[in-house]
Amino acid sequence: xxxxxxxxxxxxxxxxVLEGVSFALAPGxxxxxxxxxxxxxxxxxxxxxxxxxxxxxxIAGAGERxxxxxxxxxxxxxxxxTENLRFWAQVFGTRDISAALxxxxxxxxxxxxxxxxxxxxxxxxxxxxxxxxxxPVWVLDEPTVSLxxxxxxxxxxxxxxxxxxxxxxLMATHIDLGIPEAEVFDVTPFKAVPRAAxxxxxxx
Amino acid sequence: MSIWEYANPVKFIRTTDLxxxxxxxxxxxxxxxxxxxxxxxxxxxxxxxxxxxIIYLHVPAAMMAINAWVMMLVTSLVWIVRRHHVxxxxxxxxxxxxxxxxxxxxxxxxxxxQPMWGTWWAWDPRLTSFLILFLFYLGYMALWTAIENDxxxxxxxxxxxxxxxxFALLSRYAVNFWNQGLHxxxxxxxDAEENVADVFWYPLLVCIAGFVLLFVALVFLRTQTEIRxxxxxxxxxxxRQA
Amino acid sequence: xxxxxTRDLRLAVRAGGGFGLGLAFFLIVTVLVPFGVGxxxxxxxxxxxxxxxxxxxxxxxxxxxRIFALxxxxxxxxxxxxxxxPMEGIVSVKALAxxxxxxxxxxxxxxxxxxxxxxxxxxYLWVLVSLAVGTPALSVIGTFGAALTVGLKRGGLLLSLxxxxxxxxxxxxxxxxxxxGAEGLAVQTPLLMLGGISAGAIALLPFxxxxxxxxxxx
Numbered sequence: 240x241x242x243x244x245x246x247x248x249x250x251x252x253x254x255x256v257l258e259g260v261s262f263a264l265a266p267g268x269x270x271x272x273x274x275x276x277x278x279x280x281x282x283x284x285x286x287x288x289x290x291x292x293x294x295x296x297x298i299a300g301a302g303e304r305x306x307x308x309x310x311x312x313x314x315x316x317x318x319x320x321t322e323n324l325r326f327w328a329q330v331f332g333t334r335d336i337s338a339a340l341x342x343x344x345x346x347x348x349x350x351x352x353x354x355x356x357x358x359x360x361x362x363x364x365x366x367x368x369x370x371x372x373x374x375p376v377w378v379l380d381e382p383t384v385s386l387x388x389x390x391x392x393x394x395x396x397x398x399x400x401x402x403x404x405x406x407x408x409l410m411a412t413h414i415d416l417g418i419p420e421a422e423v424f425d426v427t428p429f430k431a432v433p434r435a436a437x438x439x440x441x442x443x
Numbered sequence: 444m445s446i447w448e449y450a451n452p453v454k455f456i457r458t459t460d461l462x463x464x465x466x467x468x469x470x471x472x473x474x475x476x477x478x479x480x481x482x483x484x485x486x487x488x489x490x491x492x493x494x495x496x497i498i499y500l501h502v503p504a505a506m507m508a509i510n511a512w513v514m515m516l517v518t519s520l521v522w523i524v525r526r527h528h529v530x531x532x533x534x535x536x537x538x539x540x541x542x543x544x545x546x547x548x549x550x551x552x553x554x555x556x557q558p559m560w561g562t563w564w565a566w567d568p569r570l571t572s573f574l575i576l577f578l579f580y581l582g583y584m585a586l587w588t589a590i591e592n593d594x595x596x597x598x599x600x601x602x603x604x605x606x607x608x609x610f611a612l613l614s615r616y617a618v619n620f621w622n623q624g625l626h627x628x629x630x631x632x633x634d635a636e637e638n639v640a641d642v643f644w645y646p647l648l649v650c651i652a653g654f655v656l657l658f659v660a661l662v663f664l665r666t667q668t669e670i671r672x673x674x675x676x677x678x679x680x681x682x683r684q685a
Numbered sequence: 686x687x688x689x690x691t692r693d694l695r696l697a698v699r700a701g702g703g704f705g706l707g708l709a710f711f712l713i714v715t716v717l718v719p720f721g722v723g724x725x726x727x728x729x730x731x732x733x734x735x736x737x738x739x740x741x742x743x744x745x746x747x748x749x750x751r752i753f754a755l756x757x758x759x760x761x762x763x764x765x766x767x768x769x770x771p772m773e774g775i776v777s778v779k780a781l782a783x784x785x786x787x788x789x790x791x792x793x794x795x796x797x798x799x800x801x802x803x804x805x806x807x808x809y810l811w812v813l814v815s816l817a818v819g820t821p822a823l824s825v826i827g828t829f830g831a832a833l834t835v836g837l838k839r840g841g842l843l844l845s846l847x848x849x850x851x852x853x854x855x856x857x858x859x860x861x862x863x864x865x866g867a868e869g870l871a872v873q874t875p876l877l878m879l880g881g882i883s884a885g886a887i888a889l890l891p892f893x894x895x896x897x898x899x900x901x902x903x
Contacts, residue, residue: 241737248572250707252592253592253594254680254684288767289766290763290766290767290902290903291902291903292903303769305767306767307763307764308764309760309764309765310760310761311758311759311760311763312760313759313760313761313763313764314759314761315692315696315759315761316759317695317696317699317707318692318695318696318699318714322692324840325688326688326692327768329687329688330688330689330765330768331768332769333770368764372514387730394834433681434683434684435677435681436677436680437594438528438592438593438594439673439676439677439680439681440677441451441452441528442452442528442670442673442674443674443677443678443679551704575850575853578846578849579850581846582843582846582847582849582850585843585846585847586833586834586843589834589837589839589840589843590837595900595901595903598900599833599897599901600899602833602893602896602897602900603833603847605893606829606851606890606893607850607851610850610851610853610854611850613854613882614850614853614854614857615779615876616854616878617853617857617858618853618856618857620857620858620861620874620875620878621857621861
């Protein structure tokens, strides 16, 4: 099943930031969103992930198929790496966390408290969470922030494995992800015409 | 032509502009007549003396304190169901008015209670209920000001108003159960036997009418202000974008 | 859902604050009251049920803003919202976790603290029962307040202001059960009302809390 977005407009605080966005993401494919800071990439990802309602337009094939990873990793400092992962596995109704630990090179850290990890290790743990969700569409916001070159390589390998297994990935980034086969989607041309916020419309 | 046409801000302001002078004038007239009549042209109660005259402020204020909340409940429901901005703003506009009426009822009650019961304050069920009502008003207003996004604030305060209404009713019942109280029963009822005497009753009715009109006038005025403030902010936001 | 509950309980134990904070506050209140009102046994035993209830209520209030604040800050709340759990379930589990970490210890500690306040012998059972029946309502109502104020910078004070009037009926009926029990009077009516409030709050308020949380996450 494809993730498809048709004529989507997304809003921040009621003000549309992007409009007329259309794309489709087939299984096995990856799409990288690009655009300057504040152009609305995060808002677009949050909307696709279902965290906020679209301003207008349609999103199909999202909902319960999405695994979302935002700027913060949602880790609990007082739980160990294993406990953090196992919690999300249980929430998403999957069991096996060993593949996630292995692919993100977390096996040696498994009994460390997440609060004691370095920024890059935390990020890796945050990304490993995607693997235990068992969901086909990964929606990632700046996934490689604070990762070193080796870790970016791990991440790219994990995404490739996910694509090969029939998953897909939608990512926003400024940095090269090391996934050259991903298509690039520039959001700049879709900048919304300056317009009143939804809640203000009635008052103009 | 439906009533929902008045949910349009412009239409609302235009209509209320027409009505507002009349409502205000009537409110002033009714209050002047009712209070002067009540204060100077009614006999003193044989038990309570002249203190009874505070009834002309106390009872109408107390009635409107509750009715303001009921109005907020209705407008909140309208906002949740039909999402008319004017409705949410009317609820917001009514809250400080209702809170003020609550204070008036509490203060006049204290002034009345002192000579009658020998105390400014007693944990009488009605007094306590009004204190709780006042807390509800405070929380409601605080929530409105704490949230930046206007639609989010309208949504959250509406739900608070619904939940609060249920708990306000529960509190009323709980407080009655907790203390039977010093307070006299309702001063007004349709049952003539229960009523206060006619000489007090007619000026009181005029005063109540005055308070109702005053409330309507204030709600119109404050809703207009809220609409204009929202419009000013919307225009500024548009200015900044251009 | 069970995973969320065990996680929250584990966090409460590890972070220390969860179990200890409310309990310590409860202890402080009940120990300070005799210093304030004097050591006279008759007076203390008369006010003991009320003091225990107020102490429990304040201890509950103290820990409310932790229900969602931590998950909000570290982003888990967003992730939970995209997880296959219904929002109503999430808020119910959060309320349950709050009750287990705050309400339940208070219920168990109340009879012990009753000794310090010379609670009459008849009172122990009814203090325990009234708190056991009433504290779930405090947790559920508090969760609603916490959902309303999640993400607000000055949320703590506002949370107390919003929740306080909502707590009044529970406090009145709860303390009434304890007081009547201590005086050897019939407790049936207030106990039924208290149970009704708890049951109603548990059944209905999660829907309001979930709606509010969805609006706040938007």
